[in-house]
Amino acid sequence: MGVSLRNVSKEFGAARVIEDVSMDIPTGGFAVFVGPSGCGKSTLLRMIAGLEETSGGTIAIEDTDVTHVEPAERGVAMVFQSYALYPHLSVFDNMAFSLRLAKTPRAKMREMVREAARILKLDDHLDKKPSQLSGGQRQRVAIGRAIVRQPKVFLFDEPLSNLDAELRVQMRLELTRLHRQIGATMIYVTHDQVEAMTLADKIFVLKGGIVQQAGAPLDLYDDPDNRFVAGFIGSPAMNFIAADVIGRDAGDVVLRTRGAEAHEFRAAVADPGLATGAEVEIGIRPEHLRLDAAGMPVRVEVAEELGDVSYLYTRMADGTEIIVERHGSRDRLDGETVSIATDPRHVLVFDRQGQRLR
CATH class of the missing domain: 3.40.50.300 (P-loop containing nucleotide triphosphate hydrolases)
Structure with a gap:
């Protein structure tokens, strides 16, 4: 060694x-x-x-x-x-x-x-x-x-x-x-x-x-x-959103973001200790988010165009910043409201102590 x-x-x-x-x-x-x-x-x-x-x-x-x-x-x-x-x-x-x-x-x-x-x-x-x-x-x-x-x-x-x-x-x-x-x-x-x-x-x-x-x-x-x-680890950094566990469906944990404009996410988490009502934080990397009309609405504050890749710096209704990575698009979205979504396998869940739940 x-x-x-x-x-x-x-x-x-x-x-x-x-x-x-x-x-x-x-x-x-x-x-x-x-x-x-x-x-x-x-x-x-x-x-x-x-x-x-x-x-x-x-x-x-x-x-x-x-x-x-x-x-x-x-x-x-x-x-x-x-x-x-x-x-x-x-x-x-x-x-x-x-x-x-x-x-x-x-x-x-x-x-x-x-x-x-x-x-x-x-x-x-x-x-x-x-x-x-x-x-x-x-x-x-x-x-x-x-x-x-x-x-x-x-x-x-x-x-x-x-x-x-x-x-x-x-x-x-x-x-x-x-x-x-x-x-x-x-x-x-x-x-x-x-x-x-x-x-x-x-x-x-x-x-x-x-x-x-x-x-x-x-x-x-x-x-x-x-x-x-x-x-x-990761640049831009992972996005974190406060949420509550509201149940399970088809093996996924169903989570709801907090605030007046709550939105549901699903996470492929099997941990049996993750009970309904638990306060957690979900993590999603910018490259795992996509624009989707059925997703969570966010407002684009700044669009950083870098050629083949761009980063949308957006905010949820409660002020939480969310970074979205896009490829191949030339649309200017500064100041617009868009909707974002992701797949359950890309949603990480952390407990109140910051430990990962799998």
Whole structure:
């Protein structure tokens, strides 16, 4: 196993910021820790790196307990949000810095740096100073400095947050290619769920120092365990509507939205504990809604046209915002009232505590 955590916790004084976290990341896997600011994702990464001591539990890398091992001896390399390059050194010397400290023979050092430069397409920039490079190139130098150390595990702490939107997309693709090429275990921290969805083969969603759910990106998208994960994963975010259970029909739960203009939805939920009269919240993703004359009326406030796809930002009579995704239509609907509907299999139901009912 590449990285294993067992009942790991972290306390700063009386504040407990990591709560009994256990996880397994296979050798060669690409895991992403995602969540809002302050959820504990960077702290957890620093604990794996050895930059933060654990308050409880164990951390193992390649089946070796490293809980109390010094950072330099854990076999990890970390890439930070800031490039942390030496401005007076060339790209070659920046990438070779750790090898010089380790007294690596010159011929071997040149071979290792040039191989990393080839992988990262930095061959033509080895003699340049960091100031002569673009932001994306500087970040690749920082990654190259990690590659030459040949670590067991790469740790990335929001490495793309300083880049502009176009460079972020480019670097996401480059990181995916890099992972496939070198096959190393990688753990990546971000607050951007789009980065998480596009990079990871396994996502860990954190909130308040607790892993809310872990799994493959599309598994979390299609089958969230709770309201937090459902709302955090997906862009635009899932729509949520307050409703009451009014009965069952043909195996579906029948729900009625609250307010003066109540509307019925059906959900394919088998949970026998979902009793008539229960207060719940239903979740529907924008792409699962369609315009339907027999559906629920909503007023279109803004239509965001993006070419082949458009997003209708609408409101129900009680003020609840509903986003509807459309494809192929060029009709302008700003200010109009339309009706929307969905299929029962696309309606998720959450109890008052935010837990998913299946």
